[in-house]
Amino acid sequence: MSDPVLEIRDLRLSFPVARSLVDLIRRAPVRQVNALNGVTLALRRGETLGVVGESGCGKSTLARCIVRLNAPTGGSIHFHGQDIFAPDQRHDRRFNRRVQMMFQDPYSSLNPRMTTGEILAEALRVHRICPAGDIPARVAELLDLVRLPKDAAQKLPHAFSGGQRQRIAIARALAVEPEILIADELVSALDVSVQAQIVNLLLDLQARLDLTILFVAHDLRLVRHISHRVAVIYLGRIVEIGDSETLFKDPVHPYSRALLSAAPSLDPAERGNRTHLEGELPSPLDVPGGCAFHVRCPHRSPRCSAEVPALRPLATGGAAACHHIEEIANERL
């Protein structure tokens, strides 16, 4: 679990906002949504990295960049040392095969007119995973891997429940024998008891197939459970990253502390002891200068609005991007 499989360096992505006629007449400047503002991250082999943050913080954009669904406007992503956005790599199907994405909505991510068997066979055929004659056997094997009944291959997606559809999506991603799985809110649309089944399946498959997983989700309890390491993202920047248990037990960055304490505990006795976060996530159209969190931060100082804090290593092994880590740590002692 040491060598990085995927290295993301200073990844930036801004989308231009479509200008209205009025804007054109007024010659208003082109506005940009700054979805990612310099994300640096390394995925190690065999680990699960959880990514958490509020909606609009850029966590899905990050996931989509990794599978080349969005091209970044700056920075780089290296997979086994090769730049995945280098011109000669662009049409490399091999990369697509080795990094697979699974989506949130199990109702819109499967072709409703193809049976499960056809969906899986297509993936096997396109990437030439096995000889045509072996495809039916491999499909049966995949269905068994995600614990779907054998007759599932003949059925259309509408015949399955949400949890079963996510199993099909997992089987489809695994069909091409990937190294990295990107799970973007994979279980968010599912009921609690079904979530547990999918989480167990991911844990099993990871152990058996030595998969590296990027698990993007907003359910903090689930992320904590499934991840080795967790990255907290705020307005397109990582504000804290570290070992999952350490980060959840003892978050350092004021934003991580507020975010984690907002997750409702299952213990009624813990009612009321939450750190409150003022206001809402600022618009990515207008990211505050300096530390993007300073407008909501209880520890803000003049320095915070002027200077972007860098990710600095922590004693616990993680890293946090805040000018006031030391003072906050002292305050808690």
Place this chain on the structure above:
Amino acid sequence: MTHDATLRLEVSNLSVTFPVGAATLPAVRDVSFTVAPGEVLGLVGESGSGKSVTLRSILGLTRRYGQIEGAVRWKGQDLLALNEPALRRVRGREIAMIFQEPMTALNPLLPVGLQITESLKAHTSLSRSERKARAIEMLDMVGIPAAASRLDNYPHQFSGGMRQRVMIAIALAVRPRLLLADEPTTALDVTIQAQILDLILALARDFDMGVILVTHDLGVVAQTCDRVAVMYAGRVVEEGSVRDVLRAPLHPYTIGLMRSVPQDVAPRSRLYTIPGTPPGLLHLPPGCAFEPRCPVSDVSCAVSRPDLASFGDGRRAACFRCEIRPAEGATAA
């Protein structure tokens, strides 16, 4: 308690069926509960368990589509026996409702100020200027900054969390005595969720308003509700104070639900899952609906249906096997 006893909502033997082709689908079966003034009752269950239908049936919103039986007593009258004009005087004035999706529940073509004063005009005798003052007061109370200047804004100019606040402002402007909230925070981030739930709790306390909160998140129940009713396949299977039910659940379904949430378990360990899937409402088993999935069921469970029996201290559970397993129930907490 010195509360006005007539302001207590009493739902007794509520059953709701919908016609599906030639068959009838029993969405809610024999549900009874009460909500005292100032009390927050949580209604939890998985998708399709009937919690939203129960909530909507209290105000007769499902009448057009199905058959409602039983009684909903409020202020000495049975709401289900009222005709539509009489019921309309109760809806929105004494009993208000908040829906899950603020984008579809608000009228996109009207400014939010008008949407608040509209209901004040229908339900109160306030003058035009008083209505406007109340609208500003409400927006201010739900935490919308610069409330007075935002009355002329349209819903699309607000973020998701802000829109949900506007919904709450509309619902509470007429000072209802009972609030029906259907997953009010499910679409929101945890940080905003915490703000909205605190707001609802503060208002329940300040105005002595009863609240029914439908949710699938046990954490929300633990942090917000006084009492909780757990629904499975259209029936309440367990009810009691939040502390009792979450710490020492009696019904095997509640126990299973609690155990499948990753809390206080070793990181990356297998989660408990309830075997099987919920029964189709058109093909309910003759006995206990949970029997096919229940780890402790015996022959009697498959034959006859357990009633919601009292276990003292306001606790009720519908299970034949509860009496003999209090010890296990206690350890599951």
